[in-house]
Amino acid sequence: MTLEQKFRKKQYDQIWQRYCGFLDLSVPEFMEIQNRLMLEQLELYAGCELGRRIMKGKRPASVAEYRQVVPLTGYEDYADILLPKVDSALPSKPVLWIETTWEGGKKPVKVAPYTENMLKTHKVNTIACMILATSNKKGRFTLRGGENFLYGMAQLPYLTGLVPHLISSEMWMNFMPPTKDAAAMRFSQRNKIGFKMGLQKGVDLFFGLSSVIAKISDTFTLGSGSGEKFNILKVTPKMSYRLLKAWINSKQNKVPIMPKDIWTLKGLICAGTDTAAIRKKIENYWGVRPLEIFGGTEPTCIATETWSKDGMVFFPDACFYEFIPKSELEKNIDDESYVPNTYLLDELVAGNEYELVISSFKGGAFARYRMGDIFKCLSLSKEDDGVNLPHFAYVDRHPGIIDLAGFTRITEGTINEALTLSKLDIADWFALKEFDECNRAFLHLYVEVGFNGLHSAVAKDIIKEHLSIYFRYVDTDYNDLKYLLGIDPLVITIIPAGTISRFADTFGRRLRKMNPSHFDVIEVLKIARGENGNGQGVF
Numbered sequence: 191m192t193l194e195q196k197f198r199k200k201q202y203d204q205i206w207q208r209y210c211g212f213l214d215l216s217v218p219e220f221m222e223i224q225n226r227l228m229l230e231q232l233e234l235y236a237g238c239e240l241g242r243r244i245m246k247g248k249r250p251a252s253v254a255e256y257r258q259v260v261p262l263t264g265y266e267d268y269a270d271i272l273l274p275k276v277d278s279a280l281p282s283k284p285v286l287w288i289e290t291t292w293e294g295g296k297k298p299v300k301v302a303p304y305t306e307n308m309l310k311t312h313k314v315n316t317i318a319c320m321i322l323a324t325s326n327k328k329g330r331f332t333l334r335g336g337e338n339f340l341y342g343m344a345q346l347p348y349l350t351g352l353v354p355h356l357i358s359s360e361m362w363m364n365f366m367p368p369t370k371d372a373a374a375m376r377f378s379q380r381n382k383i384g385f386k387m388g389l390q391k392g393v394d395l396f397f398g399l400s401s402v403i404a405k406i407s408d409t410f411t412l413g414s415g416s417g418e419k420f421n422i423l424k425v426t427p428k429m430s431y432r433l434l435k436a437w438i439n440s441k442q443n444k445v446p447i448m449p450k451d452i453w454t455l456k457g458l459i460c461a462g463t464d465t466a467a468i469r470k471k472i473e474n475y476w477g478v479r480p481l482e483i484f485g486g487t488e489p490t491c492i493a494t495e496t497w498s499k500d501g502m503v504f505f506p507d508a509c510f511y512e513f514i515p516k517s518e519l520e521k522n523i524d525d526e527s528y529v530p531n532t533y534l535l536d537e538l539v540a541g542n543e544y545e546l547v548i549s550s551f552k553g554g555a556f557a558r559y560r561m562g563d564i565f566k567c568l569s570l571s572k573e574d575d576g577v578n579l580p581h582f583a584y585v586d587r588h589p590g591i592i593d594l595a596g597f598t599r600i601t602e603g604t605i606n607e608a609l610t611l612s613k614l615d616i617a618d619w620f621a622l623k624e625f626d627e628c629n630r631a632f633l634h635l636y637v638e639v640g641f642n643g644l645h646s647a648v649a650k651d652i653i654k655e656h657l658s659i660y661f662r663y664v665d666t667d668y669n670d671l672k673y674l675l676g677i678d679p680l681v682i683t684i685i686p687a688g689t690i691s692r693f694a695d696t697f698g699r700r701l702r703k704m705n706p707s708h709f710d711v712i713e714v715l716k717i718a719r720g721e722n723g724n725g726q727g728v729f
Contacts (some may be wrong), residue, residue: 193317194361197335206329209318210576212506213328216578217536217570222568223506224535227551228253231510234281234553240271241281244557257512257532260558262547265300267489268555272301282553285309289347290487293601297416301347302487307552313356315505320357320395323457323481324361325497328576331597332456335361338391340384342398342406349487350461353397366391373648381406389433390425393453400462400480401595401630407475408628410449450477459483462596463586467629484584486563488556489548493582501568501581504535508552511535512558513544513565522619523589523702532558538567538580545588561589589705592623594631594679598668602703604661605635611663612656615640618690620703622711624681632679638687654682685718 196205204728215223229252236240236249243265250256265272271279275287284303292300337723343350354369365372366387372380381402396403415605425433429452436451453476460472460480472654473479479499485491489509493502504511511534514522518530532547546561564585571578587593592600600621609616624634637653658680671679693714694700701710 192360194335197361199288202331203329205684206331207323209314209321213577213579215506217580220506220579221369221534221536223508225253227507228256228510228549231281231549231551231553232256235557239279240268240555241557253510257558262529262532262558262560263556264560264623272303272555275301275303277303280553280555282307284553287347288352288487291348297634299728300487304490304556305553306552308490309352311505311507311552312352313360315491315508316353316356317360318505319459319483319491319494320457322494322497323395323459325457327497329717330497335363335458335572336535337363337394338388339363339365340388340393341372342364342381342384342396342402345380349485349490350397363395364391366393389423390429392426392429392432394456395459396455396457396476397459399596399646400460400465400468400482401478401597403458403460403472403480404468404630406590407449410447410475434681439540448475448477450475457481461485463584463593464595464629464631466583466585467625467631471629482584484563485652486560486561489550489561493547496572496575496577498572498575501572501583503577503579503581507540507551509554510549512547512549513538514547514560516543516545516564519545519564519588526701536579538570540567540569540580542567543585560588562591564588568587585625589594589702592633592704594623594633594668594671595677597671600633600661600668605703608657608661608663612653612659614653614656616653617687619700620690620706620714622705630654630677632677632681634681634683636683636685638685650682650684653684654680657682685714689718 193205212220232250235245241276244267245256245260248259250259257489277283280303280306285306286304286309287301289299289301321331324333341354343353344639345351346355354363354365354372357363358369367375367380367382373382375383385406398406417604434451436447439445439451440447452724455476455478456476457479458472458476460469461483465480470479472626481495481499482502483491483495484493484502491505492508492511493504495502512528512532513535514532515681521528522530530545533544538544543564545568546563546565548559548561550556550559564587565582567586568581568583570580572581587599589600594600605619605621609619617640619635619637621636623631624633625631635657658678661680671677690701693710696717697710697713701714704712
């Protein structure tokens with residue numbers, strides 16, 4: 191029986207239990223599912239070329255032995271098999287391949303194989319997210335099928351493009367724009383057409399990248415959903431009333447029209463690295479608290495908030511989860527040869543931050559794979575909700591990666607290549623991810639310049655112009671930040687030559703290039719300002 195048929199029979203309790211019943215699990219029950227599925231995966235993994243390579247020819251008999259035998263891995267450990275899509279080397283035959291950015295501009299895209307069983311699990315978990323987005327109490331939800339679904343995510347071959355195809359096999363949704371039309375549109379065009387349709391027909395559900403939702407909300411004006419002339423004759427009577435009411439309120443009170451003045455959403459689903467910084471703004475614009483979810487090309491959709499929308503819970507059947515504590519991660523960053531310890535979900539400490547490590551279930555490719563994503567364990571349970579599983583908040587990417595609005599991943603290699611191509615006389619540098627007054631992320635690049643004849647403001651402008659051009663050249667996603675979000679994600683600060691080396695001499699350690707610690711940044715800037723007697727000042 192499909193989900194749509196269950197809706198027709200009003201089997202709401204059964205629907206909740208099917209898709210959201212995992213929230214009733216205890217931690218031991220969660221771990222039992224994890225261990226059982228991991229052992230099944232090990233059987234598949236031991237019988238393929240990729241598995242034999244990663245496990246070094248060994249065949250672990252337990253999950254504990256698996257964690258001892260198999261090293262932590264990164265995409266480079268899989269690239270020679272996955273990039274050419276060598277099906278025969280994999281644990282199970284994939285039915286499709288999903289794609290994403292590997293390292294902005296420097297390396298090719300990453301691809302990940304999806305088996306039939308992975309897709310089945312991904313579908314169930316995606317529907318669970320939709321149910322929870324329309325819920326504000328355990329067991330209660332307003333999803334019924336047939337909703338007008340404003341869909342602001344990337345199409346296939348990206349992971350988010352799977353959603354319309356998976357949902358259509360279970361229930362009908364009025365995706366705006368229709369899936370068959372959206373595939374041929376640019377990202378910005380899909381959003382414009384979708385909003386135009388939403389103004390005409392109404393919107394019940396909205397799924398989008400948090401940064402895009404915030405940008406759309408900032409610039410929202412009546413009729414801006416399309417570059418074409420707005421046709422009032424195509425608007426339903428219900429929407430006509432809402433539009434008129436919103437327009438009158440705007441004129442009388444001299445306030446802008448907000449999305450919540452026009453639409454009353456059942457649910458809003460958002461994802462992206464900057465969600466925490468902008469979700470309050472999104473809630474204010476749309477009048478509904480967003481449901482944050484987390485997924486990725488390698489792991490599929492693996493976490494969702496509950497009806498309380500105040501912390502994510504991991505799905506037990508998507509991947510096997512391990513967690514690297516922040517203290518261990520810091521040791522590994524300072525010494526790449528150091529192997530960080532990992533802990534399981536039943537070993538975590540509330541308040542601590544962890545890097546996520548996943549192992550694929552159901553024939554997937556990845557084993558003890560470092561996601562490069564950092565989560566904070568908010569609590570080990572939520573007694574008020576009756577949920578006895580840990581709740582998490584997404585923090586950011588690994589400190590070695592600067593992710594801007596979910597569009598681009600800037601690494602030390604990306605910056606080095608841009609600086610080399612620019613041919614500017616830059617002696618040294620370090621970079622931080624920071625946020626402006628609107629909570630929009632940007633790249634703050636501190637540079638030491640080798641020329642002293644130029645006025646500092648001129649030098650800064652030259653560096654900014656050159657680097658902006660070359661960032662767009664080496665990282666095409668970087669260009670989308672300006673095109674789609676209307677932001678300039680690069681800020682330059684010039685510091686005196688020799689500042690960074692003086693820091694190393696003073697403290698006996700090198701300064702991390704990407705996202706150095708807050709303490710280290712303060713000390714570097716003290717040196718640059720001459721507060722220790724040997725600096726020349728920040729320009």
